[in-house]
Amino acid sequence: MTTDDLTFFQVVSSATSLAEAARRLNVTPPAVTQRLRAIEDRIGVRLIERTSRRLSLTDEGELVASEGASIIAAIEDLSERLASRTSKVRGHLRVAAPWLWQAIHRTDRAGIRKEASRSVGDAGTLR
Known part of the structure; x- marks a missing residue:
C-alpha cells in the first residue's frame, strides 16, 4: 500500500457509507468502490464488508485503519522534523x-x- 492508499482508506474507514466517503473525497461513489477494490486486489485481503446501506471494516480493515493512522502520523512528524532543520x-x-x-x-x-x-x-x- 502507498501512503496515498492509506490516506484514502482513512477517509473511507471513518465514513458510514461509500456515498459519504465519496462526498468527503470529492469523487463519485463508483470511483471510491473502484479504488477500494484495486487496493484490496493489490494486498490480497478484503478491507470492508459492503451492505446496501452501510459499510463495516473487516478485521484486516481494522488493522489497516489503526496501523495506517500511525504510519501517516509518523510520516507527518518526520516531514515536520525535517522541515524544521532548514533555515527558511x-x-x-x-x-x-x-x-x-x-x-x-x-x-x-x-x-x-x-x-x-x-x-x-x-x-x-x-x-
Missing part, C-alpha cells in the same frame, strides 16, 4: 487585505518558500 521560515500566512497580494509575491525575491492563494469576500466569511 515556513508556515501558513492568512491575510484578509487584497492590496497585500502583490507584497506577498515579492517574498520570492527574499527566497521565502510559500504557497499563496487569494480569496475574495468579507472578513467574516473568509477562513
